[in-house]
Amino acid sequence: LPLLMKFLMGFWERLFSGGGSDTYTLxxxxxxxxxxxxxxxxxxxxxQIPEDSVDNVTRTYMSTPRSSRPASINxxxxxxxxxxLQDLKYEGDPDLQPxxxxxxxxxxxxxxxxxxxxxxxxxxxxxxxxxxxDVVGGVVRQVLCGPQVVYHFDKRVPxxxxxxxxxxxxxxxxxxxANYYLLVYSVLIMVLVTFxxxxxxxxVSVVFLCLWVVLMVVRWALGYAPLVPVVSVHDISxxxxxxxxxx
Numbered sequence: 001l002p003l004l005m006k007f008l009m010g011f012w013e014r015l016f017s018g019g020g021s022d023t024y025t026l027x028x029x030x031x032x033x034x035x036x037x038x039x040x041x042x043x044x045x046x047x048q049i050p051e052d053s054v055d056n057v058t059r060t061y062m063s064t065p066r067s068s069r070p071a072s073i074n075x076x077x078x079x080x081x082x083x084x085l086q087d088l089k090y091e092g093d094p095d096l097q098p099x100x101x102x103x104x105x106x107x108x109x110x111x112x113x114x115x116x117x118x119x120x121x122x123x124x125x126x127x128x129x130x131x132x133x134d135v136v137g138g139v140v141r142q143v144l145c146g147p148q149v150v151y152h153f154d155k156r157v158p159x160x161x162x163x164x165x166x167x168x169x170x171x172x173x174x175x176x177x178a179n180y181y182l183l184v185y186s187v188l189i190m191v192l193v194t195f196x197x198x199x200x201x202x203x204v205s206v207v208f209l210c211l212w213v214v215l216m217v218v219r220w221a222l223g224y225a226p227l228v229p230v231v232s233v234h235d236i237s238x239x240x241x242x243x244x245x246x247x
Contacts, residue, residue, distance in 0.1 A: 091151040093166075095173055107178035119171045130170035133228055138220030139213065144170045147229060 043049070090097060095112055099105050119126065129140040148168045153161040176182065193204050219225055 093150050095175055102180050104178045108175060111174040111178055115172045115174055127170055131228055135217055135220060138225040139216045141226040142216050145173045146170060
């Protein structure tokens with residue numbers, strides 16, 4: 001019995017820890033039915049279950065098609081559970097996602113509060129610019145985040161938390177600027193251009209800003225800018241931004 005328990009513990013650990021096939025030998029695989037049969041006999045003896053009832057349950061289960069078996073049995077497969085975990089995706093506000101290891105925590109929080117203040121005070125103007133069909137609207141649609149429906153669980157309701165949807169209007173999000181890689185590359189390019197051209201840092205910044213605007217205009221002219229969605233002018237001035245975000 002101790003050997004059986006040791007094998008079962010090792011098998012259970014390998015099953016859920018994702019151990020490689022090199023540590024799970026062919027001999028161990030062949031011994032699985034033997035140990036499982038011994039486990040069944042031990043459970044029958046421990047709980048004094050009639051063997052006839054066990055045989056009837058086994059025959060009934062094996063004769064039932066897999067598609068007709070209880071969902072709870074099929075859904076307990078470790079492989080299926082791993083696939084479901086991989087299919088899970090974040091459906092909340094993208095700006096409220098946890099801070100990644102490649103992001104500056106200070107910049108993420110600072111840029112979030114800055115954008116929240118801008119979106120709160122200038123929501124109507126941003127939406128109007130977003131819906132324009134001229135070059136201004138084409139550039140703005142490439143800068144702002146488009147309208148989006150996000151979901152969260154309302155934990156204020158006692159019992160089971162309901163899944164609540166929220167419509168977000170076009171809004172400004174600068175979280176990508178908190179990326180360490182982007183910051184390092186930007187500083188390196190700025191230093192190289194400054195030393196090679198003899199321009200000051202503010203002058204180089206203005207040049208890069210102008211080139212970026214020209215690029216946005218060209219993308220709009222070539223049809224690469226997002227199209228104008230069917231969005232009603234949504235004013236969020238009656239809803240305060242979430243200023244408690246700290247990653």
